[in-house]
Amino acid sequence: MIRHRIFRLTNPSIRWRILLPVVNESSRLSAQDWARAALKAIADGGLAAVAVEPLARTLGVTKGSFYAHYRNRDELITAALTEWARSHGAEGLAEFAAIADPARRLRELLTTVVQAVQPLAPSVHLSLLGDRNDPRVRDAVHQVNQARLELLARTYRELGLPPDRATSRARVAYAAILGLLHLAQTDPDAPHSAVLADEATAIFLPS
Amino acid sequence: MIRHRIFRLTNPSIRWRILLPVVNESSRLSAQDWARAALKAIADGGLAAVAVEPLARTLGVTKGSFYAHYRNRDELITAALTEWARSHGAEGLAEFAAIADPARRLRELLTTVVQAVQPLAPSVHLSLLGDRNDPRVRDAVHQVNQARLELLARTYRELGLPPDRATSRARVAYAAILGLLHLAQTDPDAPHSAVLADEATAIFLPS
DNA sequence: TCTCTTTAATACTGTCGCGTATGGATACGG
DNA sequence: CCGTATCCATACGCGACAGTATTAAAGAGA
Known part of the structure; x- marks a missing residue:
């Protein structure tokens, strides 16, 4: 826990660059970041792969973050599908x-x-x-x-x-x-x- | 529980005729019955829908039956896919x-x-x-x-x-x-x- | 610098499905 | 009719995930 804090304070955005080229530049996530991650999950596992906790893991956060952006899993799915349909x-x-x-x-x-x-x-x-x-x-x-x-x-x-x-x-x-x-x-x-x-x-x- | 026994003893195969035209004529299930049910589940839910307990429910039994036919869920999936590939x-x-x-x-x-x-x-x-x-x-x-x-x-x-x-x-x-x-x-x-x-x-x- | 909003961590509850153990019931060959 | 193998019910432990509550930290603006 201490180490985690130090890590974030030392270089707040390093984890992105290394682990997650998908997300934006800021060190904090946006709703769109979650939607994009959801689409990526859909791409290789279908709707079943859109699971909050696993997504949070791949994004390097906990699900506490997720529920600051969406009310529940369904809302994320809807957002991701809407975004996909719009852009395609x-x-x-x-x-x-x-x-x-x-x-x-x-x-x-x-x-x-x-x-x-x-x-x-x-x-x-x-x-x-x-x-x-x-x-x-x-x-x-x-x-x-x-x-x-x-x-x-x-x-x-x-x-x-x-x-x-x-x-x-x-x-x-x-x-x-x-x-x-x-x-x-x-x-x-x-x-x-x-x-x-x-x-x-x-x-x-x-x- | 009592009622259940009575039901089965009275007419051992009635539930099939009514609920499950998929399975065979006997009052007991075979491995093939499970494989067919699995394919049906795949047809409307993908692999994720091949879940032992839900399948057992739709078949009118408990999972105790399932594990008499297959060692685990993976074995059922493999069997269903093999059967499908063979017949198609x-x-x-x-x-x-x-x-x-x-x-x-x-x-x-x-x-x-x-x-x-x-x-x-x-x-x-x-x-x-x-x-x-x-x-x-x-x-x-x-x-x-x-x-x-x-x-x-x-x-x-x-x-x-x-x-x-x-x-x-x-x-x-x-x-x-x-x-x-x-x-x-x-x-x-x-x-x-x-x-x-x-x-x-x-x-x-x-x- | 102080405050307010947004984002995130942690700890909890509840649910669902997998797999195991065990004993009872049913079908079938003798 | 009896014994044995097969099928099935029940009860249990386990892990994964959804969702809530609470608190802390980071960023933005005055």
Whole structure:
């Protein structure tokens, strides 16, 4: 206990630099830090891994800290899911939506939409499928999928497909991207994603 | 306690018929019954839902029964995953592999491979995504995916595609099927699978 | 420097699930 | 009908986590 005090007084923020590049620069945690840690936990263990005490341990604090930011575990989960849906829904697609040429936009979408947004994003998406019975999870995933599907469908329309065909085409194309992600995460010797992105592009770009 | 005895003596197997159509006809449980219950739990809660005492409750017994069949929880999980991988790997594909005409085989595969094998199979597959860090899960999923991919690739070769293109084509096609499953499970207003199966077939059947 | 707010530590209670021990009940072969 | 193996109930100890209460420390502002 004494040692702990000395440690913190001597260098209040050293533990971050070493143990936790995730959190902010200050020596104290914010609600966002907890939400980010929760997302990281989701990415490699699903909702079940969002446990207050284990999270506190990896953050180098005790749960006394947590309850200064959230009322309970559910509130943290909701916050994390909301944050994820926000940053990966319409908002996360802004840069793609801004591309004027539909052909180029489609190519970009097909190759990077899932991977590019944030490094741990795909893992979160996949992990959430395991908890799809939770209504909050279902909403968040649906929101993200919907935003992407709409952009894809719009792109196909701009490429000349009739509306209904554009919709189902977008659905199958997006499904393929999701599935490739799925395979990549469970296959140890999966081919590099670039190769498959090319294959997918060849298939899903209307000739 | 008395009432319990009376209940069992009066009609030893009534509770099954009413509460648990999953289990066998006998009034006592087998190891397979537990494995099946475990798979059901996985289907709607992932590995975390495979908990001995809750399972015992839904089966109408206490955990004293469980430990007569398995040494511990891990053994049950392994058994359930092994059973799933067996019945959904090469073995579950036998009837498709038996189809001589590659075009018809491909069509059947694309429309029914994931849904048809067993009703709760797709849910298990998706739920396992949330636990893909567990090596046993990874193995089981990989085994099932691999069997399907190989059959698909073989089919594409028989349809005249060069081997490497057949492989990547199979991969993208299978990914699309998986992804459609993802979407169907998270989308409340998802279009009927038949429609999309048609769309998929149109895309993935080489012209 | 003093005060106020935010963040964190500590100690507690309650709950849930795992695993063990033990004895009773049931099915089945002789 | 009897004995034995299998299945099941009960009671127990244990550890992990949620949540509360209380107190202390750190940061921000006057």
